[in-house]
Amino acid sequence: MTSLADVTCFTLEATDGAARAGTVHTVHGDIPTPAFMPVGTKATVKTLHPQEVRETGAAVILANSYHLHFRPGEELIEELGGLHAFSGWSGPILTDSGGFQVFSLRDTLLHVDDGGVTFRSVYDGVADRFTPAGVAEIQRRLGSDIAMCLDICPPAHATLDEHEDAVRRTTLWAGQQIDAPRAPGQLRFGIAQGGTDPELRRRSIEEIVALGFDGNALGGLAVGESRAEMLETVEWAAPLLPTDRPRYFMGLGDVEGIIGVIAAGIDMFDCVLPTRNARTGTAMTMTGRMNLRNARYARDPRPLEEGCGCPACTGFSRAFLRHLVNQNEILGLRLLSLHNLWLVHRLTAGARDAIRCGVFDDFRAATLSGLTRDPQEDSWMHFRS
Structure with a gap:
């Protein structure tokens, strides 16, 4: 299946063992990799001006579709020129699908089926529903440079059956998003699940990679498993991802972890840890x-x-x-x-x-x-x- 986006969205420039250095090319600029993405959940990195964030060395930030969907809404952001104009950040932006928020806020979860997930908003308790096509449309209207697919992210302690169901539905949903309408030049990344189970993780990677996304992420890690289990999984899973596409580890931001996933061949990673730590002194x-x-x-x-x-x-x-x-x-x-x-x-x-x-x-x-x-x-x- 041919991607709707530029097939040269990533240039691999050097390798040293499994570690990689390259560049992700987006409409709003290049992202030298390895790259950490500061988290601007609500379209702002807390307490900081966008120029200050840029001066720390950031080339890309992450914003979250779940929170922006509810406050202030993708319609308003689109009306005001899209996420870049709205937030004042002129560089690349990656938007998470909101799937992690839906499935981690389990007290708000109402129903999951092959068509999507129904849940209550964390803001006002009103029921809402995310579908693969609906989340793709939210991100199209936000106008991000990289849009993540809706997936199911189980906790580390989930049963094998729950992980298997997450893999099946994540693949099913990914197939419904690969050709969904995009913002101009928007890249779309697929997400592999499977926890730390070798058979399920390999199956998920094979299924997601076969769809031909612009980049691929390892999801469902850093969610409660031990650091040793996480790094061991990344070490054998990352090389299974295509060499000519960006590789993204979702949710990591400490020195030891960053060095570990870079060594395994990961190009991009994000975390709230640096700014959350700062706010606790x-x-x-x-x-x-x-x-x-x-x-x-x-x-x-x-x-x-x-x-x-x-x-x-x-x-x-x-x-x-x-x-x-x-x-x-x-x-x-x-x-x-x-x-x-x-x-x-x-x-x-x-x-x-x-x-x-x-x-x-x-x-x-x-x-x-x-x-x-x-x-x-x-x-x-x-x-x-």
């Missing part, structure tokens, strides 16, 4: 997590991280940032958000350079060796938006 550093509410930083004159060029590190001390956080000052949340995004994008840029130079294993080893394991300070976690 936590800074991400190359040695681990730093909780600035801790009294040990009350008189600390040092920057968050030596050598970091972000606005927080170049202008303020740990002591002052701790003061801002403990007084719930918005500047503190903004500065920590900038720092955390700056760090993640510095990490991905470094990985890209290392892949191109053929020294990724050395880069990976050096990065991971710097992480501490103090249980009070450095508990890495992964989240979906």
Whole structure:
């Protein structure tokens, strides 16, 4: 099946082992990979101006169709020129289908069948329904550069039968979305499910890849399984995806996890972790997590991280940032958000350079060796938006 979008949407430029460096080409600009996508669930990365997000090194952001469908609605966004004009972000935007929100908010779930899913809005409790064609239409009207297919994402503890049903329906729905109308130049990515089960995951990848999407995602991971199970699955699953299309891991944003999926051959990933951590007073550093509410930083004159060029590190001390956080000052949340995004994008840029130079294993080893394991300070976690 021929894609409606440009078949040259991805250029693979270098490999080092399984790790890849390349470029995703979109209507609103190129995305150098490996690429982290800051999460702007409601068309904004919380507390930050779009230009500030760009200056952290971000080339693409993620917005969520579920939340935008309810507030303010795709009709209004389309009327005002589409998501880029509406949000003030001129670069590429990927929109999630909203399927993760529907299936993770299980108290609102009413009914699932082969035609779609019925649920209650998290905003007002009114019943709504997502279908494959309907979600594709929402994203067409939003005008995103990359639109994700509606899928079923079970929790890690789901039964084998539940995972099998998710694989079957995800393939069924993907077939109904591959040729659905798109915004001009919009790319569409399919999503493979299957949890950590080798047979189901391989089956799902084969079925989704056969449909010929512009890119492919590994979904249904980072949803409660152990970090070891997640990385083991990615290591054998990512190479099964086409080499000439972007590979996307959904929902990962810590140093250890990012390095792990890049090593397995993943090109793109997203997570709320950097900005969510910032809003709880936590800074991400190359040695681990730093909780600035801790009294040990009350008189600390040092920057968050030596050598970091972000606005927080170049202008303020740990002591002052701790003061801002403990007084719930918005500047503190903004500065920590900038720092955390700056760090993640510095990490991905470094990985890209290392892949191109053929020294990724050395880069990976050096990065991971710097992480501490103090249980009070450095508990890495992964989240979906």
